[in-house]
Amino acid sequence: MRYGSKDVLKGVDFNVRRGEVVALLGPNGAGKTTTIEIMEGFRARSAGEVRVLGVDPSKGDELWRARLGIVLQSWRDHGKWQVRELLAQLGDFYRPYSTADRPRPRNVDELLAMVSLEEQADQKIANLSGGQRRRLDVAIGIVGRPELLFLDEPTVGFDPKARRDFHDVVHRLSDLEDTTIVLTTHDLDEAEKLSGRILILAGGQIVADGSADQLARQASGKAEVRWAVDGEHFVHATPDASTFVHELFKQHGDRVRDLEVRRASLEDTYMTMVRQYEAGRSEEAIAAFREAGQ
Known part of the structure; x- marks a missing residue:
């Protein structure tokens, strides 16, 4: 993607399989929303x-759009x-696009229960709180039972x-x-959970x-x-925690106490990759990750 002479996306290459939940992370201005x-x-x-x-997508018709949730x-x-x-x-x-392979849209009462808006069902949208309005946004995205759901910062304002x-x-x-979900978020804990x-x-x-876990192993x-x-x-730092812990118990038996094995968190990994890019070592970082992942 280019704006004028500036490339804001270059070499963005990935696949998403059916039924996967994939989180797209990155600092502000990285191109997440543009990619979505x-x-x-x-x-x-x-x-x-x-x-x-x-x-x-640039040629998608209404039947194609009916298979998406946004x-x-x-x-x-x-x-x-x-x-x-x-x-x-x-x-x-969505009803005109329902077929044997495409189910009918969700029942409204079922949808309200899914997003915890039963008590607000008869309220005007202007009277909803910010969090309630965001839950309504989620309901709008899944009303048509999408095969593929895009979620852009979905939980902003949620308690x-x-x-x-x-x-x-x-x-x-x-x-x-078996819905495929692609989401962007700044909440790293949420990305790891979902x-x-x-x-x-x-x-x-x-x-x-x-x-x-793979990224943490590759980063640290x-x-x-x-x-x-x-x-x-x-x-002790070790590349093979399982073997080390086994040997530890073999040597000390039940005298081992307070055992803890810690790998780099998603936040550690994320910050490592972003810092490497900002330090001008992006190609080195990408090559290292690809080699480690093979």
Whole structure:
């Protein structure tokens, strides 16, 4: 993707398999939203190839769009509508595209329960709180039972309960309905809880791709093992924590206490990759990650 003479995306190369939950992480300005908008068909790319559900998004028709669900960072205001009324109306838009392979849109009461908006069903949207409005955005995104769901910063403004409820919805969609989900978030803990795979985007390119555990292994190379024997505490870094712990118990048996094995957290990994890019070592970092992942 190019704006004038500036490439904001270059060499963004990845695949997402059916039923995966993939988190796209990156600092502000890295190109996350632009990448999502190209895949959604909202923005035309400058070059390259994109296929979403087998279709070039720039040429997607209404039947193709009916297979997608989208939760944007912000949505056009429908303040005068009641919550139930809006969801029922949007559900009607999907009915002409229901087939033997494409289920009917969700029942409104089921949808309200999924996003915990039962008590607000007959309220005008203008009277909802910010968190309630964001839950409505999620409901709008899943009303048509999408095969592929895009979530752009979906839990901004959620309180802890609403966030936990939303996580349950994501797990239900992916585990029970085989929905493919691509999400962007600045919440690294949320990314680790929800996604089976994480992409890190920096400077307009993918600099890391793997599970949180895989990326942590690749970033640090070693695990930190902490333990105590007879009241004395020890710390040791090792590339093979399992073998080291086995030998530790073989040597000291039940005298080993307070055992802890710590790998780099997703936050550690994320910051390592972004710092390497900012330090001008992005190609070195990408090569190292790809080699370690083979």
